[in-house]
Amino acid sequence: MTITIEVKPEVQTELAVLARARGMDVPSYAAALLEEAALPAPHEPENQNLEEFEKTLDHMAQFSHKIPILPEEAFSRESLYQDHD
Known part of the structure; x- marks a missing residue:
């Protein structure tokens, strides 16, 4: 065409x-x-089985203990928009 x-x-x-x-x-x-x-996007494979899902979560969490805990102020409106006027 x-x-x-x-x-x-x-x-x-x-x-x-x-x-x-x-x-x-x-x-x-x-x-x-x-x-x-x-054209529609190719369909992603169906959901993983539970074992694969848990393995993926474990992999994602592998180094989560190294992520520092943020103080409460980090989630305040002022903190989120500090670079905006």
Whole structure:
């Protein structure tokens, strides 16, 4: 199928830059973007079994004892937004 679309010059420039970075021409890159947007994402495998899940959690927690405990002030509104005016 052939589709003709009008895009703003700045979008055309950005498409050209992104296509070139991937070693593609603009029409091929635009077609790939449309296909990616139109097709559903591949389905992830179903949930892990309990043993695999626990193994993943253990791996994530392996060095959790080295994470320092934050003081209560770290969660105050003033602390979270200290770099905002």
